[in-house]
Amino acid sequence: MQVQMTDTEWIDNFQQRITEDLEVKLNTQWARFNCLIEIGDWNYLLKVNDGDIKLIADPNTEEPWDFAVRGSGDAWQRYTSGDTDPEYRDPLVMMMQGGMSVTGEIKSHLVMEGNYQKLYANLQPLYVILSKIRTTKEVA
Helix, strand or coil: CCECCCCHHHHHHHHHHHHHCHHHHHHHCCCEEEEEEEECCEEEEEEEECCEEEEEECCCCCCCCCEEEEECHHHHHHHHCCCCCHHHCCHHHHHHHCCEECCCCCCCCCCCCECHHHHHHCHHHHHHHHHHHHCCCCEC
């Protein structure tokens, strides 16, 4: 049986993997942001501070975040399982196709929640980290 993204074992493995990944280190070395990641009913806080990365499961409501990336459990499942459907191969494509969204005040095809300037300033490091979720083989 494969580990689910909501299991503490997966969280620990993913935390270790992105901390040791050279591509992630290179892309996050100057980045500073807190991103709320919603996977269905589960919330995680991705804290990036000059290459130091922490993934916190079920953060309390007092934890500040700069922007959020939200997706249904099914969308994340299809993304992490290696679904060959083009709209589930890439996190940015998923945001534009409706499988996931960055939501908030601006009502448009790609909607933002939180500080959109900080999101765009950190889009590359965020993208690299989200891309690593798909290549984590333990995820079902």
